[in-house]
Amino acid sequence: MKRSVGEILGRAGIRIPLILWTIAVLYPILWMFLGSFKSNAEIYRNPWGLPETFNFQNYADAWNNYNISTSVFNSLIVTIVGAVLTLVLAIPTAYAIERIRFRGSNFLFTLYVSAMMIPMVLGWIPLFFLLMDLGMLDNIFGLAIVYAISQLPFTIFVLTSFIGTIPKSLEESAAIDGLTPYGVLWKIITPLSTSGIITVTIMNSIQFWNEYFMALIFLQSSENYTLALAIDYISSEAQYTNAWGTLFASLVIAIVPVIILYAIFQRRIAQGMTEGAIKG
Structure with missing residues (x-):
């Protein structure tokens, strides 16, 4: 037809x-990728063209001379610890709010949802002094805790929607078979919420990996810098040393893991957001 x-x-x-x-x-991503293989002279001479030769020296300089290797490790630690801690705190909380009806459960859920509307910037100064009093300032694990707490409202909101789609009859059958509430949570609810857990984990991990402002405020030593802070340092240095190829290389190092992660789990993320959109 x-x-x-x-x-x-x-x-x-x-x-x-x-x-x-x-x-x-x-196009800007491709331009940055090609620029990471060019020398400084070639970047100025032919900024929009293909590199004459694919030179990996910029990556070696970023990795060794600008300590990107340490910053990548710090970002991995902060991202993994923050993502895991967020799940450990959010899964039981979402289950309690959705399934265990108690006085104030609706108010607690509303409080978490309302917290999503509060700009995180309002808490930076109190958090700075709190971390300083606890001796966790300039500490990547302290930063990971702050990251986890900052994403709790969003994570609880999403997981509550997923748990609401699970039939209560499954929990009742498991309880009759002798499972404790904790057993129901970890053996029944958690496996059935895998799509939601993967979705929030990927989204939180990307947020933690790319976060800049809280890392800038709570980290002070260069050996504790995350990748975002290291790239900012290279960017400021590039203005005086013309290390633009090294800057492009460090940016590629930063974005490639995010692109790969999203490409692998793209369908799971879309599936998770769709499944949790409407409660059953």
């Missing part, structure tokens, strides 16, 4: 803006 002119124009009206937006997003 031939398509009508209106249908063709309608499809083109949707696809053309999407194609243009895709090009606008991908």
Whole structure:
């Protein structure tokens, strides 16, 4: 069946803006990737062209001379600890709010949802003095705790929606078989909420990996810098040393893990957001 002119124009009206937006997003990333293989002279001489030779010296300089290796390790620690701690705190809380009805449960859920609307910047100064009093200032584990707490409202909100889709009859059957409430939580609820857990874990991990401002405030020693702070340092140095190729290389090091992670779990994230959108 031939398509009508209106249908063709309608499809083109949707696809053309999407194609243009895709090009606008991908081109700077491609330009940065190609620039990471160029020397400084080549970047100035031919900034928009292909590199004459693919030189990995910029990556070696970023990794060794600018201590990117340590910053990558720090970011991994902060991201993993923050993501795991968020789940450890959020899963039982979401289960209690959704399944264990107690006085104030609705108010507690509303409080968590309301906390999502409060800008995190309002808590930076109190958190600075709190971490200083606890001796956790300039400590990557202290930063990981702050990250975990900052993402608790969002994580609880999403997981509560997932738990609400699980039939209560499964919990009742498990309880009849002798499972304790903790057993029901970890052996029944948690496995059935895998899509939601993966979704919030990936989204939180990307947030922790890319976060800059709290790391800038709570970390002071260069050996504790996360990747975002290290790149900021290289950026400031590049203005005086012309280390633009090294800066591009460090940016590639920062974004490639995020792209790979999202590419692997893209369908699971979309599935998770769809499944948790409406409570059963």
